Amino acid sequence: MAPESRVIALQSMANLSVLFGQVVRGLSAGARVFEYMALSPCIPLSGGCCIPKEHLRGSVTFQNVCFSYPCRPGFEVLKDFTLTLPPGKIVALVGQSGGGKTTVASLLERFYDPTAGVVMLDGRDLRTLDPSWLRGQVVGFISQEPVLFGTTIMENIRFGKLEASDEEVYAAAREANAHEFITSFPEGYNTIVGERGTTLSGGQKQRLAIARALIKQPTVLILDEATSALDAESERVVQEALDRASAGRTVLVIAHRLSTVRGAHCIIVMADGRVWEAGTHEELLKKGGLYAELIRRQALDAPRTVTPPPKKPEGPRSQQHKS
Template sequence: MDLYQQKCEAPKKQGVRLGLVSGSGYGISFLALYCINSLCFYVGSWLIQKRIATFGEFFQVFFAITMTALAVSQTSAMAPDRNKAKDSAAYIFEILDSKPKIDSSSNEGAVLPIVHGHVEFQHVSFRYPTRPDIQIFSDLCLTISSGQTVALVGESESGKSTVISLIERFYDPDSGKVLLDQVDVRILKLSWLRQQMGLVSQEPVLFNETIRSNIAYGKTGEATEEEIITAAKAANAHNFISTLPQGYETSVGERGVQLSGGQKQRIAIARAILKDPKVLLLDEATSALDAESERVVQDALDSVMVNRTTVVVAHRLSMIKNADVIAVVKDGVIAERGRHETLMEISGGAYASLLAFHMSAN
């Protein structure tokens, strides 16, 4: 409480100072208004008495001056907001005039006639633009073969989710290359590149629309009824959707509040499947679910991962132990890679230590 009070001292003084300035300006403006009124009546009565002006002429002038004074007083009361409006307008125009380094609306770039889903990181170094003092990757090399499932594990903030961000080209590496089928992703058409990938994150983004619309959003253009139902069945979602009173026309609410965590994840999986992605990206897709929901969602994921290049970011053993390759991200590089059984045999290895830590924590 003492620390909170101490932190509030500066805003409190600023608020008092602003209140005094605003209140004084407001009071002075009304004082000026009443002084002008009294002066007008005094001068007007003298002019009428001397027959220099008529009663009607006096009130014409009086109302003109009164309305002007009222406008001036209201303007002075809003004077403190002028700087706020000025700063806000400057900020808005700065955003409108800014040119993003990665323009998702651009139609420039190449497209590949056939996508096999081979992903490769070649000596990638990367820092987030908002945190240039923290080195995420220093010399990351990682090869993900077509149709292979690769699980990324590591400590928090080690850069596991950053790998997915670089594959989707939310960011570009500072040095090195990210390749899709031996082609640098920076020369590919961005909208086409992302259409080849399906992303299922820890907290899926659902729009305040129907279930049908949220699933159909995954495909550019119109999705047919048959395609939507097929995707829902593959994601193990069709049965629970059919039990809802309005079925696929059920509104999910703001951010999907009408659905449980497992139901939201299965709709997100169906949306990802609808585009038939060559590369499936799973970023902690089951970490926020209870045991029962995790089992249902895991069954859905197991069925859709077949014959696709899959990158899995997860902490739970059930998500990673069956992966073709497990890669341990540590200190900006891949410290270890191999199957679960092979990595567990490395005495004092990074993977074995990490797994032992998580099991003891649980």
């Protein structure tokens, strides 16, 4: 065989081995995807009853709830946990990291069922209610890391209620303090936000997430650390939207920074998986217990006063400057 032919043959064999590796990797990755698709959830996605909108008050009760995650059955996260969220009121959950605050929100959305005790909506055991109705129409969830998709702003908001009209999308965006910045973009509501919202600032992403949660007009709203990842100015605008969104709804706020929950109708301090203390900011301070201690510690951790930077005009970030 001529030397050139030998080189070509060797190159082809090397390419073949690389290709073979890629095929094997692709096949095993595909197999895992199908494995997950074949799994059936422990909690059915639908089935059960719904409370008619005109009768829904939005009162939530956790009654003597005990809970362990299925993968850690020996570790009890909630222990005889009892809590009531009165309709139309704001209840804040505070406490040390890992105390079980987010777990409370997961049980309210019925991502898990309690190991013992019961979670109720308007006195009805969540296990008797339709989970897709509960998540799709009753409970709105806003987290500190909004999930956006690489499509238009319009579609990202409409994701909260697929059958929503354009007018409903605009109304939700206005309520979320987002309409102004959206219409300042050349493409307006047709602006593509990029994969995971890379062309938007943190505060803009958060306001789209608020609009998405509000479009379904939820009776119960869960705010999980919704402003903790923002700078002072973005936080102010987002907080304003959240305050407006909270009015007249049953709200559960999960917070690290105690300054954000001072205005709550009731603050619940969680420790050791239980309700340790409950009351208003003033009541708990006067009591001089765990809440007062957390406030004292947080003040020590943040001795500096931060001056908010001057307001900058908003605009979509260029795709080239993704971070």
